[in-house]
Amino acid sequence: MNANAIATPQDGGARSLRFAALLATYMQSANLPLPNSALRFIQGSLSMTDDQAGWIFTAYLGASAITLPLAQWLAGRFGVKLVYQAAIVLLIVGLWLATAATTPLEFVGARIVQGIASGVLGPLSMGISLETLPPARRPKFGAVFTAVVLLGIATGPTVGGWLSEYHGWRSMFYASIPLSVFIFLVVALLLAEKKAETKPPYDFFGFGTFTLSMIGLQMLLDRGERLDWFASTEIWIEAIAFVLGMYLFVVHVLTTKVHFINKSLLRDRNFVLSTVIFFALGVVLLSTMALTSPMLDEILGYPPVTTGLMTLPRGAGLVGSFILMSRYSDRYDQRLFVAAGIALVAYANWMMLGYSPLMDWSPVAIAGAIQGIGLGILMPSISKVAFNTLDPKLRPEGTGFFNLMRAYGSTLGVAVVQLYFFNNTQAMHMALASNLTPYRAAAHSLVSAPLPALAGLNEMITGQAAFIAVLDQFKILMVVMLVVSPLVVFLRKPVSTN
Template structure:
């Protein structure tokens, strides 16, 4: 995380390099939620269970979280151009494997390859784009880059939904292949190979233990429900891996002089509290999307293209508010905007608790737009508060950790809402079915078709109630971190 970007001096072709890098940024972020509106088609085609559907998101996110911290080190060690092109090749490989998948395991494996390549493409694309700019223009570029990432996340479901509705779900992965080829050719023709003068150092022990702990936790959350939790040897092994990895990482941080994360980062109150809030933001950002699309598609019966289009208001609110916030002066106190953003997200999730099986798409569009505005206000505001009091020497490492925390917030958030969804669905099914007991005496008069229809109705109602319960969890995640705003220090004005 502490490797320096490889410098690329601005010159002829810099604009083309920058465009290709930003296109790659959009492409890798859009592919994360791309299958979201077509889950019903993918599940039916691959015989994928509901719990396995959650792996479509977590596999991509977890893989990108592994490769994200080592991207700059790889570029410095083996060459930026070589690593970037290799990541593009692996990304295309993942896309093609996804189109050929015939089993859930094959499809999840393809998503892991896509995610691992994405974790390298994202930071190196930003490094390439930044280094093609004149120094005076680099300060504000982070806002542009993040806006493109958010635009990709926001537009991915609508693109995937429309393609799936009209052409099937597999072709939606093909659209990124020609884009990847174009980016590859631009980099091959215009990007000069650069490596660090000496082999950069990297804390592999700290990175390894940190990764072991969090990936074991991710596997535990993803696989626990299917394997009946601690009745399974695998879950015990994953729990022990999580405990061991995080224990060794904490000891390493406390005892080693040079390690994966600089201890000085944790001495800055604003940075620590803002990082916790940013984790909660990541928890809500993609988990809402992972819940909304299946609710619209499977429970309310909306077609995939309509499901995708209903996510557009959330994306417009998110990107629009983010861009407007980026125009505010760094000299003002952003803490009120942090509080405002959190309040808007909480209120939007409270509106989601009023969803009904009889509703049309307007409540979803309205609550989504409001939540998007809240997230769009919160994200830049909390970022500015986090780094306003941090030593400038620590900002490169702090930026890496800050982004990594959001990614892990998203992947753990998706896993947790999936767990509670299945548990709550089963509990609500039993509770609703128990109310049918007084009519058990007439059950022999009902046909098999009638009983099956009755069970399907009960299951449908239980699943919808469970989805609403998950929106409550997301709301509570923001409620829990809301008091932290009070303890944020007034930011130091930028010079």
Template sequence: MNTALEHQAEARAHWSLVAAALLATYMQAVNISIPNAAVLHVQGGLSMTDDEIGWVFSSYIAAGAIVMPLTHWLAGRFGRKKVFLVSLAIFSVGLILDTLAKTPLQFVSARILQGAASGTLAPLSMAILLHELPPLRHGRIGVAWSVTSLLGILSGPAMGGWLGEYLGWHAIFYVSFPMAAFIAVAMGCYLKEKKLHKREHFDFFGWMTFSIGIAGLQMMLDRGERMEWFASPEIWVEAIASIIGFYLFIVHVCTRSEHFLHKALFTNCNYGVATVMFFAFGFVLLPTLALTSPMLEELLGYPADTAGYITIPRGVALLAALLLTWRAPTKFDNRLLIIVGLTLVAYGNWRMLGYSPLMDWWPVVAAGAIQGAGLGMLMPALTRAAFSTLEPQFRAEGTVLFNLSRLYGSTIGIAVVQIYFYSNTQSMHLALANNLRPYRIGGDALSGQALALMNELVTGQAAVVAVIGQFKLLMIAMLIVSPLVLLLRKPRPGLVPGVAK
């Protein structure tokens, strides 16, 4: 009797930890995109200017990407349970500060805190899942973890749009509190502490220089438009910091035998090429969401909830294609899947070039679904390509850099499309306004109200043209990396964990 009760208790603890780890993965991912469809409500509530909107997303992603490489060292030094629970507490504090923010600076600071905490939650959740499940199920749990993470990113706009429209923008953060509470209880009660008996060395200098390079570049891209680029001393400081950071990191990699990213990662052709292409994957994945929802709301007049619903088919197509591609037999040439995925993404973005103020919702759904299917094929196919020729001892570091490339691709992509959007809007506004004569139309002088209405129409048309230009930029980015598929070698199935046989 006691044995049966013990088995029941162990099973309860086991499945509670699995559920909590997957829920933590979903929670940190959904908070990337949940402000997307509600961004106009956030903007109005905090008096944000248009060029500050991108910070809502890039601050969260960039902070998480900088902290993520520290996860393994922190868990070994202080224990995975302690680090996980502290990260969860900091994440929850970030949620509270999001709802209390009264200014854009306060809100972005809260997002940075929240994003930094998410940088350890995701990899620790994966580590807990791998520890709780037998090795034979590691392949499937890898797929489940990836699907859960993408489901969070892709369901965020629909959830945030509905909450923002009917309950106010603060509700998009309230929804995470019950999830955080369940995760805290499950991990606090059932997760056993685990530390390394021997403290591992961590390359803080390499991590610091790499982070300074990335942070400087991100700040320069985010602040450049507002500060009039190199007319501002701030932009010069950020640019110089980025250059020095990357220079020191490259010198460090070339001259030291040990650092937090092993040299073998940079000399492996398949891994290097796939990582560059995964950067382009991230460059398209989130910036498309960052452009689509504001376009639907601000330019086409859809309410926030409808704008969120219209993004759902893209997510469904992405997840369906991901699952089907992951189940593809290993004897099938993986490079063909990459080519098909690239083609679908480029074609989906090409269809976006036909967007018009007169269209209904169908072109957005069709183009998004096609692009989503292509992205869904690329994620598992590029993962196979990256790890097919990489030796097992380098997989841990390889996984960190591979995931960082997607995160950095997304955050830099958001910054780049924001820059070109506002720059193109201004230039198109000037080009269209040059064809107008504000003095007389039909013999009658235009009133101030009529001039304001005309200016609003011109601004709307210029914004539509600018948005289409950004979709073109995303298409070009994918076309640029497409020839790299020719450099990939056919994967060796035995080296890739979690690939369907």
């Protein structure tokens, strides 16, 4: 954020403003996985199908990924205070719409509104927080800010599960409204701003074509299974939007000097390879959560409060290892930590392949904690490797692109695992049910079985098929990390900053 875009108060006012900005950061990250532990309640209340439940996460992620690159331009064009307050109001509207939703599409629409606000709040909260700090404290604040983001992601399912269990699922969104009003009032009273002297330029063509491509791909993945893929005109339109948007974007990047992504970023080997690894990290970071909570809640029948609590070991490992790495790892070669983080994440996903319907809580807690530690080691180390060799002039643009790739990794990752989950569930259901034939002794009694008994048997088979499908998705996430692991060998050794 430009220093001349915002004037900040001093002393207590600065601390209050920074607290409000960090609270907004926590809220916008916690709201992403907030419904995770209460999907069964939400689906039952809104008559939502399993594939529509996946849209709860992809709608929020996709909308935030679209507005994330626009946040700085909007702040420079209209003023930080105005844009920030507008984003808070939009978040409140999205929260209220979620509580008032009576159909799946209304709820997904509310999540899109929340995601639009989230994409703006994240980077502007960072800028406001930095402006309230003395210059000497700013370089180390990035780790604090990221820790708050991770804390929100880690505790969101727990908070949502507890509120849903005792106060109904709508209460999780009601609870955020007074906090949002508090943030709005603090910003209104304490944040002063200066309008930018010149209107900042922006590559709307590059941004538009890239966004068109990503929206087309996202919709294709989300809607393809329901519409029987390319038998549907809508899927063809979405596929064309993806291909055309990506083609125009690539041509634009190759043929213009100033555009949405600075080509100079692509000349730094460490930055490019680290961005690919960070994209893979985004795939695993939220996809695991999007699989684990429904597995516990819907398939194994845990209550929402228990489902939420079982995500805490992963969150504790993630936040704890991230903080330790941010403080004490600078004296060592960061590539070693990158390799160690990837290995731990892959190992944790391998442990998840051993989940069983007969297990207790301990395998989930142990595997989650190991994966959280691995992610907490990987995130700061890969960030340091990415920016250590990058020209300081390119770091602001690089930071935006780096985080954008993680966001798209998360939204596409959730869409892909949801897609394969439904396909594999159907395939496994057919494979298991094919053994129930009149020629098998175990199936003889089914010939005269009453309809409720047959329905119960079908439900049991569906549950078994769904559980096997979940394990298959953990295997995909493990493969994703293994595929990017060789890239560590090609990373250059970071320059020591000591």
